Amino acid sequence: MGTTQLESVQEPKYWHLKTVLSEALDSDFAVGEVLPNERDLAARFGVARATLRQALEQLELEGRLQRRRGVGTTVAPPRVGVAVANAQHGWSGDADEAWQPVECTVGAAPAMVATALGVDAGETVHVVRRIRATQGQAVAAELLYVPASSVPELSVIDAASGPARARGLLRELHRLELDGQDRSVELGSARADDAKELDRLPGAPVLVVTTRYLAARSTVAVSVATYRADTCRLTFGDSGALEISHDAQERKAS
Amino acid sequence: MGTTQLESVQEPKYWHLKTVLSEALDSDFAVGEVLPNERDLAARFGVARATLRQALEQLELEGRLQRRRGVGTTVAPPRVGVAVANAQHGWSGDADEAWQPVECTVGAAPAMVATALGVDAGETVHVVRRIRATQGQAVAAELLYVPASSVPELSVIDAASGPARARGLLRELHRLELDGQDRSVELGSARADDAKELDRLPGAPVLVVTTRYLAARSTVAVSVATYRADTCRLTFGDSGALEISHDAQERKAS
Numbered sequence: 085m086g087t088t089q090l091e092s093v094q095e096p097k098y099w100h101l102k103t104v105l106s107e108a109l110d111s112d113f114a115v116g117e118v119l120p121n122e123r124d125l126a127a128r129f130g131v132a133r134a135t136l137r138q139a140l141e142q143l144e145l146e147g148r149l150q151r152r153r154g155v156g157t158t159v160a161p162p163r164v165g166v167a168v169a170n171a172q173h174g175w176s177g178d179a180d181e182a183w184q185p186v187e188c189t190v191g192a193a194p195a196m197v198a199t200a201l202g203v204d205a206g207e208t209v210h211v212v213r214r215i216r217a218t219q220g221q222a223v224a225a226e227l228l229y230v231p232a233s234s235v236p237e238l239s240v241i242d243a244a245s246g247p248a249r250a251r252g253l254l255r256e257l258h259r260l261e262l263d264g265q266d267r268s269v270e271l272g273s274a275r276a277d278d279a280k281e282l283d284r285l286p287g288a289p290v291l292v293v294t295t296r297y298l299a300a301r302s303t304v305a306v307s308v309a310t311y312r313a314d315t316c317r318l319t320f321g322d323s324g325a326l327e328i329s330h331d332a333q334e335r336k337a338s
Numbered sequence: 339m340g341t342t343q344l345e346s347v348q349e350p351k352y353w354h355l356k357t358v359l360s361e362a363l364d365s366d367f368a369v370g371e372v373l374p375n376e377r378d379l380a381a382r383f384g385v386a387r388a389t390l391r392q393a394l395e396q397l398e399l400e401g402r403l404q405r406r407r408g409v410g411t412t413v414a415p416p417r418v419g420v421a422v423a424n425a426q427h428g429w430s431g432d433a434d435e436a437w438q439p440v441e442c443t444v445g446a447a448p449a450m451v452a453t454a455l456g457v458d459a460g461e462t463v464h465v466v467r468r469i470r471a472t473q474g475q476a477v478a479a480e481l482l483y484v485p486a487s488s489v490p491e492l493s494v495i496d497a498a499s500g501p502a503r504a505r506g507l508l509r510e511l512h513r514l515e516l517d518g519q520d521r522s523v524e525l526g527s528a529r530a531d532d533a534k535e536l537d538r539l540p541g542a543p544v545l546v547v548t549t550r551y552l553a554a555r556s557t558v559a560v561s562v563a564t565y566r567a568d569t570c571r572l573t574f575g576d577s578g579a580l581e582i583s584h585d586a587q588e589r590k591a592s
Contacts, residue, residue: 095530099540102527142541145527163524266575269523270417271543271567273399276353286353287396289525289543296575313525320574321520321550 098138101131105139109148109159119149119157145289147314153285163317164218168267168293175258183226185250187213193229197306200296203231210235212250215281216309223316224293225278226309230257234304257297260304266296269318278310289313352392355385359393363402363413373403373411399543401568417571418472422521422547429512437480439504441467447483451560454550457485464489466504469535470563477570478547479532480563484511488558511551514558520550523572532564543567 119125126136140157143149150160193201193209203209209231216224232238235256272292279286290310297305311318373379380390394411397403404414447455447463457463463485470478486492489510526546533540544564551559565572 096540099530102541138541142527145525145541145543147525165522264575266573268419268571268573269545270571271399271401271525271545273356273396286350287356287392287399289399291523291525291545317522317524319520319522321518 097131098135098142101129101135101139102142104129105143106148109143113159115159115161117159118155119159121156144314150314160314163315164223165319166216166218166223166311166316168269168318168320175254182218183214183216185212185214185247185254187247188245188250188253189213193306197229197308200303200306201229201231202302207231210238210253212253214250221315222282224309224311225281226307228305228307230305234260234299257305260299262304263298263301265298268294270294271313272310274310282310282312284312284314291316291318293318351385352389352396355383355389355393356396358383359397360402363397367413369413369415371413372409373413375410398568404568414568417569418477419573420470420472420477420565420570422523422572422574429508436472437468437470439466439468439501439508441501442499442504442507443467447560451483451562454557454560455483455485456556461485464492464507466507468504475569476536478563478565479535480561482559482561484559488514488553511559514553516558517552517555519552522548524548525567526564528564536564536566538566538568545570545572547572 113119120128122133122136122140126133129136131139140149140151144151147160147163149157151157189211190208191211192198192206193203193211195205198205198207198209201209209229212226212228212230214226214228215222216226230253235253238253238256270292272290273287274282274284274290276286278290279288282288282290284290291313293307293309293311295307295309296303297307367373374382376387376390376394380387383390385393394403394405398405401414401417403411405411443465444462445465446452446460447457447465449459452459452461452463455463463483466480466482466484468480468482469476470480484507489507492507492510524546526544527541528536528538528544530540532544533542536542536544538544545567547561547563547565549561549563550557551561
């Protein structure tokens with residue numbers, strides 16, 4: 085059915101090449117294998133290099149290929165499902181937590197975050213920096229903005245900075261009874277600091293997950309997390325075990 | 339605080355240019371305004387055209403710019419929040435539904451969908467094609483896969499094809515009591531048929547939302563929906579009213 089519709093739509097050359105390349109990846113290459121260089125590939129498929137490059141970009145968007153400096157273009161492993169669940173806010177501070185705190189500072193929240201938190205523009209808030217790792221690889225970097233009013237007991241009892249301070253702050257947050265969370269997901273490009281943590285170049289595509297934590301009818305914290313778009317599939321939901329890979333579907337459908 | 343970290347990281351030239359351009363967009367341009375051509379822009383900022391192009395690509399990823407054939411590069415309006423809520427499965431078939439059915443056919447489900455549905459590979463299922471519009475613009479295109487066993491009463495009572503058939507099938511689905519939904523979000527590139535519906539070129543970045551609908555402990559339907567990544571911010575959650583725009587944050591933070 086999809087096929088019929090596809091045939092009736094005019095396909096650009098790079099799109100057709102993408103489909104052909106995708107099939108070649110399935111049949112002729114293993115995960116991690118380095119692809120031939122662009123010149124050889126273009127010759128093999130009888131296309132211009134500009135066309136080839138467009139097709140490679142599509143496959144990179146879909147998570148089929150990885151391009152790294154000094155390594156070249158390799159066949160990517162399937163994307164990793166990363167749970168962005170409502171129940172898990174990851175504030176218990178346990179060492180086996182997916183999110184590891186790396187820093188805790190004080191700074192002005194970006195204007196839109198300040199508005200959501202109900203603090204004045206320029207007013208300083210706590211800022212916790214956390215990194216999320218899956219299978220030994222950093223998949224996401226987060227800035228968590230917490231106004232002083234959300235953690236009134238903090239300053240008295242905890243370390244002044246660093247991961248210890250961050251854990252102390254998260255413990256305080258953990259004591260709050262949350263009413264719920266609002267969340268949004270959108271495409272973005274990695275900031276230089278996030279890109280470094282995620283082993284990507286600045287500007288690499290990321291999925292930006294913004295979460296507003298609600299307690300007693302007000303926003304007690306706002307998190308802005310950037311997930312690697314090349315390797316992550318964000319999962320939401322009731323059983324938390326979604327085993328459907330879009331890539332695999334595309335492959336079989338095409 | 340972010341600033342301190344940023345300064346300690348080496349920034350590529352296009353990244354710096356992106357920040358400068360972003361500020362220029364805020365101060366000198368209105369939404370919808372056409373940007374000068376690449377040659378003039380490169381001259382104005384004293385950079386090579388390749389650098390300029392990279393910076394423009396970043397801004398396009400972040401939804402700040404739109405590039406359209408025959409129009410040029412324009413300043414994009416803020417992204418539209420599109421609710422991907424757990425409660426709303428949109429199967430009531432009302433005319434004011436966000437999703438409008440356009441077709442209903444029968445076909446083999448992609449292998450991964452077939453597995454999730456518990457049907458044999460190659461076994462045909464109902465396939466409903468729907469388009470979601472927001473503010474008069476198509477923002478998402480969906481294929482909804484439904485095995486015959488999920489809608490046993492369908493064939494007897496409804497039209498043979500087209501939107502009427504689709505509405506009949508959705509009404510049948512609506513009668514099922516759902517236990518829950520599993521959902522994943524990942525980056526993808528638009529298939530030719532989806533691209534046409536969404537007024538984009540094939541291969542344009544899209545957010546692919548795959549949803550598994552569960553009833554009586556089995557999967558009764560699987561939906562694969564592609565959302566325009568340039569104009570959409572997907573929202574999830576309890577109040578459904580997340581008003582934080584990542585773009586605006588980036589703008590103020592940089």
